[in-house]
Amino acid sequence: MQDVVVVGAGPTGLWLAGELRLGGASVTVLEARRERDVNSKALTIHPRTIEIFDCRGVVEPFLAEGVRIPNGHFGGLPDRMDFAVLDTPYPFTLALPQARTEELLEQRALALGATIRRGCRVAGLTGDGVELADGEVLAARFVAGCDGTRSTVRQAAGIDFPGTDATTWGWLGDVVLDAPPERGFASVTGARGGLLVVPLPGGVHRVVGSDPGTNRPGWPGELTLDELRATVTAIAGTDFGLRDPRWLSRFGNATRQAATYRSGTVLLAGDAAHMHFPTGGVGMNVGIQDAHNLGWKLAAVVTGRADDALLDTYHAERHPVGVDLLEHTRAQTALMTGYSPEGQALRAVTSKLIAAAPDMSKYLAERLSGLDVAYATGRRVPDRRLSDGDTLFARLRSGGYVETDAGLVRPDGHLA
Numbered sequence: 001m002q003d004v005v006v007v008g009a010g011p012t013g014l015w016l017a018g019e020l021r022l023g024g025a026s027v028t029v030l031e032a033r034r035e036r037d038v039n040s041k042a043l044t045i046h047p048r049t050i051e052i053f054d055c056r057g058v059v060e061p062f063l064a065e066g067v068r069i070p071n072g073h074f075g076g077l078p079d080r081m082d083f084a085v086l087d088t089p090y091p092f093t094l095a096l097p098q099a100r101t102e103e104l105l106e107q108r109a110l111a112l113g114a115t116i117r118r119g120c121r122v123a124g125l126t127g128d129g130v131e132l133a134d135g136e137v138l139a140a141r142f143v144a145g146c147d148g149t150r151s152t153v154r155q156a157a158g159i160d161f162p163g164t165d166a167t168t169w170g171w172l173g174d175v176v177l178d179a180p181p182e183r184g185f186a187s188v189t190g191a192r193g194g195l196l197v198v199p200l201p202g203g204v205h206r207v208v209g210s211d212p213g214t215n216r217p218g219w220p221g222e223l224t225l226d227e228l229r230a231t232v233t234a235i236a237g238t239d240f241g242l243r244d245p246r247w248l249s250r251f252g253n254a255t256r257q258a259a260t261y262r263s264g265t266v267l268l269a270g271d272a273a274h275m276h277f278p279t280g281g282v283g284m285n286v287g288i289q290d291a292h293n294l295g296w297k298l299a300a301v302v303t304g305r306a307d308d309a310l311l312d313t314y315h316a317e318r319h320p321v322g323v324d325l326l327e328h329t330r331a332q333t334a335l336m337t338g339y340s341p342e343g344q345a346l347r348a349v350t351s352k353l354i355a356a357a358p359d360m361s362k363y364l365a366e367r368l369s370g371l372d373v374a375y376a377t378g379r380r381v382p383d384r385r386l387s388d389g390d391t392l393f394a395r396l397r398s399g400g401y402v403e404t405d406a407g408l409v410r411p412d413g414h415l416a
Contacts, residue, residue, distance in 0.1 A: 023299020178241025
């Protein structure tokens with residue numbers, strides 16, 4: 001019997017597997033796909049997630065390969081938030097395809113001793129583990145559902161997933177551009193829609209945005225190259241010479257959150273616990289941060305270092321973060337899809353406030369970056385020099401508690 005079966009080998013499940021092994025728990029990760037998805041839903045790694053990687057000694061490849069972006073947008077507004085004011089060693093986001101992030105996190109999990117099994121689709125839960133589609137039963141003391149918005153684990157556990165259905169749709173295309181924007185990046189907004197152009201490895205750019213044509217309920221159909229070209233041209237005045245699509249996709253603003261993140265021996269993290277419009281590129285980051293909160297607690301319980309009641313603090317601490325996430329993404333979605341004259345006026349006024357009010361800009365940047373999260377025990381503790389000359393982030397790499405002048409710091413970097 002395994003201590004924990006993690007269902008889903010995305011960023012959330014892989015980070016959780018590594019944290020469990022760091023804490024001494026045995027873990028098997030089950031993934032339905034036989035191969036890693038080459039199409040990367042997520043590109044953005046926010047400052048708090050970079051800090052987490054540093055706290056476990058795995059940040060260097062992310063810094064070496066990711067493209068550093070020193071500011072961020074709120075709802076696609078033209079005036080951007082300056083991350084230089086943030087209290088972090090990493091005042092920027094990193095642009096890195098999710099497929100590469102998963103590869104790096106999988107390397108860490110395997111190096112720590114996790115077992116990862118691909119091509120294993122979970123059909124449901126048993127009294128003491130999971131049952132696979134081929135009839136195999138894998139026993140485990142706990143099951144962690146990191147298996148996305150359509151989570152089999154969540155449904156099998158009978159955990160409600162209330163919320164709202166999609167009322168608007170975004171689109172993306174990973175394409176070749178014959179006439180890319182200067183410096184590779186572009187951000188264009190207006191009454192005809194908004195879009196971002198971001199360079200990806202391999203000579204490909206991602207063109208992502210939304211427009212009035214799909215600002216309505218009801219699935220608009222599969223995205224075609226001709227539709228993408230026409231929509232981009234209408235918004236930007238050029239199609240940037242886009243061709244040879246590697247991936248075309250749509251996504252909606254359906255917004256839901258699990259009623260509980262724990263039901264007995266079943267726990268949820270990442271998209272299995274919350275879904276939303278991907279404004280600000282925060283989804284993967286919140287999932288990894290869920291796993292960072294859960295991993296040390298679950299490992300402590302299964303190894304006998306903590307009472308089972310510690311797991312209840314996972315829901316108590318992370319469910320409110322999810323509530324805040326949904327509020328934040330809904331607000332940004334409203335701004336992004338404000339195509340009417342009134343909506344455009346609201347966007348203009350809000351954008352000017354970000355430019356003119358440094359405190360407002362910093363507040364939004366702290367929320368977007370994940371640096372403002374606080375629990376009942378206290379806020380995250382920024383990196384600092386300890387009395388023996390070591391740094392807090394370096395000391396946290398063992399996965400234990402650290403004594404500092406600010407107080408005792410938990411394995412996840414928050415005050416105990």
